Amino acid sequence: MSNAYNRPDQLSPELRRRVLDTARRLGYPGPDPVARSLRTRKAGAVGLLLTENLSYAFRDPAAIGFLEGLALACEDAGTGLLLVPANPEREDVASVHRAGVDGFVVYSVPDDDPHLAAVLERPVPTVVCDQPDLGTVDRVGIDDRGAMYELARHLIGLGHRRIGVVCMRLARDRNDGFVTPDRQHAAHFHVQRNRLSGLAEAFSEAGVDWSQVPVVERFDHNMASGASGAAQVLDRDPQVTALICTSDVLALGAMTEAARRGLRVPHDITVTGFDGIRAGEEAGLTTVRQPVLEKGRAAGKLLLDANERSRPRSVNLATELIIGKTSAGPRGGVEERWFGP
Amino acid sequence: MSNAYNRPDQLSPELRRRVLDTARRLGYPGPDPVARSLRTRKAGAVGLLLTENLSYAFRDPAAIGFLEGLALACEDAGTGLLLVPANPEREDVASVHRAGVDGFVVYSVPDDDPHLAAVLERPVPTVVCDQPDLGTVDRVGIDDRGAMYELARHLIGLGHRRIGVVCMRLARDRNDGFVTPDRQHAAHFHVQRNRLSGLAEAFSEAGVDWSQVPVVERFDHNMASGASGAAQVLDRDPQVTALICTSDVLALGAMTEAARRGLRVPHDITVTGFDGIRAGEEAGLTTVRQPVLEKGRAAGKLLLDANERSRPRSVNLATELIIGKTSAGPRGGVEERWFGP
DNA sequence: TGAAAGGACCGTAACGGTTCAGAACCAATT
DNA sequence: AATTGGTTCTGAACCGTTACGGTCCTTTCA
Structure with a gap:
């Protein structure tokens, strides 16, 4: 029977035809994929776990790009891609247990996410993205710390010393406001923690007291958050000459807030992002x-x-500092001093 | 055993603890989701079939929007979303047979797509989108014909009579070029067929010989296609006063081509789209x-x-004609004549 | 003509859970 | 002491497929 469908060479065409005929007559709907998966131990799909609601995957430009790449790899291999629902509010790990997949990709979830723990307990290969190297599973990411350090060096070179920062959520709890040094250090999102630490290192080296730098956190990741975060920084210290955002989406929001206040970018204030999304590129x-x-x-x-049991691999991809037209020397001209006598 | 995991009330806490303990000691990784699916006849996921390569879902703005909505519904219900790979080039129906899902959503595939046929043969509920009403499964879509008719009336009202059309692929075979009336009529993509027929009806009523209107088809759906399609129309008839595109993406491409030729929109030429994507909105x-x-x-x-066996439902959603700043009366001023004596 | 070889076909045992019937046990009632 | 009722626990059947090994029949060659 199975052979009639999947292994036509194993039986005569005549029998095959007869089998298929009676199958149709009996209303047999073809082999059941689930039973097949059970028997062959192959689901023909990989699962994707991300920290946000499912639909976030289609709202965030960076996530969309990531998914496009992942889908590319999947279609090459002919496997499906299962988006696993993981509501960050509830600790609903059941969805991970219910997913019939041959492996998991975990995209930027907090270190202490119960869903991540549930994935690691399952006996399937796993790749984590934008996470610390767990040592037990494959990893792919970038050097967030180094990249942000480089960006900071650029701003320091321009003369910026009085800065403000808007970052994405640092942990699972909502904290829309200023961030204590403790919270920065203990951040559960690897990516954010490293970007902040890259900044801290560069500016500390340049003589800035990092503990005095206003760092504002936003739970939701969209332009409105960037705008309100920038507003909070500017309210606290109207003298900042640069707003450093840990994502392009936040930076674009910050720029709308700057415009709302009549601040010209980059003449009155410098704004920077992170990711390199299309909309950011268009905005320079x-x-x-x-x-x-x-x-x-x-x-x-x-x-x-x-x-099969090769040691876990860790891949770091290259990043590139893009100097656009939203960064310049601080108003009043440290730039002049820079090139002066 | 199963009870220990899923039905704690069915057994004493003491036994439960003992079972779970020995399970852990034996390295038991928890209930197997596939076996469970087989038994319970629930996969906990819905499948999405679309006409393009998997990654297309993350490249096309309209598709992204559709997926976001679908993901929203899925996360409400706590089900996963399985993207089924369906290479349009090969007739690889196996991926449909292998998908362990509780139902299918089919998004804008040609009427004669073998993957669609394979889905319909599977004994699971199905919803088709942007497809003709099959009568046997649920459907959701819009009145493509009526909406395009309305858009055409707007252009006719502005005075346009000499027009050109750029449309998306009409069938599974690649035909990057002019479209015969036969091919228009026999188009296998419901959406494109209806949009074209809405145009044909409106312009025929206005006295235009539709068979003389240049209609150019493009297989790939991106801005480059819109640009080259527009070029082909303008090469054939440089006198056209309006370029009607069956999608915003094509229209944006057409606008770049117009700009390249030094044509100002809308003064020298009118360009229209379809969908209402963000980038189109920004371009007016x-x-x-x-x-x-x-x-x-x-x-x-x-x-x-x-x-359970309610009769198949068919949902039509409302559309809205957006009159932006890419449409105006034809150059040389039929508009004047329109309002003249 | 008989043995060996090969091909076609068929029956059965997992795969790993869930479910359900009924056994075993204990306590309370008649 | 026997019946009843209730709870906890055990075992077996079933979900639908694929892998495997065995039977049977046909062909080939000594």
């Missing part, structure tokens, strides 16, 4: 470009040729 | 807005409360 944003599509594709490739 | 595109997100959400809802 100074940022760090990271290859989001390649990241997704690399994650898929890593997962799909998980060569 | 005259278009038909359709609620892509709502469409996805409606499809998901329909699928997820498939109430």
Whole structure:
């Protein structure tokens, strides 16, 4: 029976025809994929776990790029891509247990996410993205710390010393406001923690007291958050000469807030982002470009040729500092001093 | 055993603890989701079939919106979303057979797509989007014909009689060039067929010989296609006063081509789109807005409360004609004549 | 003509859970 | 002491497929 469908060479055409005929007559709907998966131990799909609601995957430009790359790898291998619902509010780990997949890709979730723990307990290969190296599973990411350090050096070179920062959520709890040094250090999102630490290092080296730098956190990741975060920084210290955002989306929001206050970018204030999304490019944003599509594709490739117990691999992709037209020397001209006598 | 995990009330806490303990000691990784699916006849996921490569879902703005809506419905119901790979080049129906899902959403595939046929043969509920009403499964879509008719009336009112059309692929075979009336009529993509027929009706009523109107087809759906399609129309008839595109993406491409030729929009030439995507809105595109997100959400809802053999439902969502700043009266001023004596 | 070889076909045992019937046990009632 | 009622626990059947090994029949060659 199974052979009639899947292995036509194993039986005579005549019998095959007869089997298929009676199958149709009996209303047999074809082999059941679930039963097949049980028997063959192959689900033909990889699962994707991300920190946000499912639909976030289609709202955030960077996530979309990542998913496109991952989908590219999947279609090459002919496997499906299962988006696993993981509501960050509830600790609904059941969805991870219910997912019939051959492996997981975990995209930027907090270190202490119960869903991540649930994935790691399942006996399937896993690739984590934008996470610390767990040592036990494959990883792909970038050097967030180094990239942000480089961006900070650029701003320091321009003369900026009095800055403000708007970052994405640092932990699972909502904290829309200023961030204590403790919270920065203990941040559960690897990416944010490293970007902040890159900034802290560069500015500390340049003689800035990092503990005095206003760092504002936003739970939701969209332009409105960037705008309100920038507003909070500017309210606290109207003298800042640069707003450093840990994502392009936040930076674009910050620019609308600057405009609302009549501040010209970059003449009155410098704004920078991180990611290198299309909309940022169009706005001429100074940022760090990271290859989001390649990241997704690399994650898929890593997962799909998980060569039986090779040691866990760790891939770092290259980033590129993009100096756009949203960064310049601080108003009043430290720039002049820079090139002066 | 199963009870220890899923039905704690069915056994004493003491036994439960003992079972779980020895399970852990034996390295038991928890219940296997596939076996569970087999037994319970629930996969906990819905499948999405679309006409393009998997990654297309993350490249096309309208598709992204649709998926966001679908994901929204899925996360409400706590089900996963499985993207089924369906390479349009190869007739690889196996991926449909292998998908362990509780239902399918089929998004804008050609009438004669073998993947669609394979889905319909599977004994699971199905919702088709942007497809003709099959009578046997649920459907959600818009009145493509009526919406395009309305857009055409707007252009006719402005005085346009000499027009050109750029449309998306009409069938599974690649035909990057002019479209015969036969091919228009026999188009296998419901959406494109209806949009063209809405145009044909309106312009025929206005005294235009539709068979003389240059209609150019493009297989790939991106801005480059819109640009080259527009070029082909303008090469054939440089006198056209309006370029009607069957999607915003094509229209944006057409506008770049117009700019390249030094034609000002709308003064020298009118360009219109269809969909109502963000980038079009920013460009002030005259278009038909359709609620892509709502469409996805409606499809998901329909699928997820498939109430046991109710008659197949058919949902039409409302569209809205958006008159932007890319449409105006034809150069040389039929507009004047229009308002003249 | 008989043995060996090969091909076509068929029956059965997992795969790993869930479910349900009924056994075993204990306590309370008649 | 026997019946009843209730709870906890055990075992077996079933979900639908694929892998495997065995039977049977046909062909080939000594």
